Amino acid sequence: MTTSSSPIVFIVDDDEDMRLAMQRILKTVNLRAELFATAQDFLQRNILDVPSCLVLDVRLPGMGGLEVQQKLIESGINILIIFITAHGDIPMTVKAMKSGAIEFLTKPFRHQELLDAIQQAAARQTIA
Numbered sequence: 001m002t003t004s005s006s007p008i009v010f011i012v013d014d015d016e017d018m019r020l021a022m023q024r025i026l027k028t029v030n031l032r033a034e035l036f037a038t039a040q041d042f043l044q045r046n047i048l049d050v051p052s053c054l055v056l057d058v059r060l061p062g063m064g065g066l067e068v069q070q071k072l073i074e075s076g077i078n079i080l081i082i083f084i085t086a087h088g089d090i091p092m093t094v095k096a097m098k099s100g101a102i103e104f105l106t107k108p109f110r111h112q113e114l115l116d117a118i119q120q121a122a123a124r125q126t127i128a
Contacts, residue, residue, distance in 0.1 A: 008050055009118060012036045012068070013057040013084065018107070022055060025111045031118065039063040047077060053102075053121035055114070058085035058092060066092070069099050080121040084109065 009026055011033050013019050023033040036042040039060050058065040069081055083096045086107040093104045102124065103117035 007031060007122075008052040009033045009055060010036065010042060010045070010047075010052060010079075011055045012039060012042045012060065012065070013055075014038065014060050015057075018057075022114065025114060026118075029115060039065070039068045043068065043071065047079065051122075051125055053080040053082060053118060053125075055082045055084060055118075058083055058096070059087055066096060066099075069096065069101065073099065080124060082114070082117045082121065 009031050011019050011022050013022070014037055016037070019035045019037070023035060026033045034045070036045070040062060042054075043063075056065045056068060060068075063071075065083055065085075072079060072081075081096075081101045082103045082105065083093075083101050084105045084107060085092070088104065088106055096104055102120055105113055105117065
C-alpha cells in the first residue's frame with residue numbers, strides 16, 4: 001500500500017497511454033507515481049523532501065527533457081533522472097548521462113528495464 005509519504009516516481013511523458021502504463025507497472029511494486037503531460041506542469045510541482053526519481057521523456061512539446069534536466073541542475077534540485085525516448089541517438093544519450101542521468105531507455109522498453117532503473121535510483125538514494 002502506498003501512502004503520501006511513500007517514495008514518488010515522477011513521470012513526464014506527453015503520451016497519456018505511456019504515462020498510465022508506467023503508473024500501472026509501478027503500482028505492481030507498491031511505488032507511487034505522479035504523472036505529468038508537460039515539462040512545465042512538472043516544474044510547477046513543489047518537489048517535497050521525500051525520496052523520489054524522475055522518469056523523463058526526452059522529446060516533449062515545448063521544453064524537452066534535456067532542457068528540464070538543465071533547469072533542475074541550475075535550480076539546485078537534485079533528483080535522479082531516468083530518460084526515456086522513442087527517438088534517441090548517441091550524442092543525446094551521452095549528453096544526458098554526462099549531466100547526471102542514471103539511465104537512458106529506448107521505447108519500447110521492457111517493464112523490468114524500467115523497474116531495474118528505478119531500483120538503481122533506489123540504491124543511490126533509498127527511494128524503494
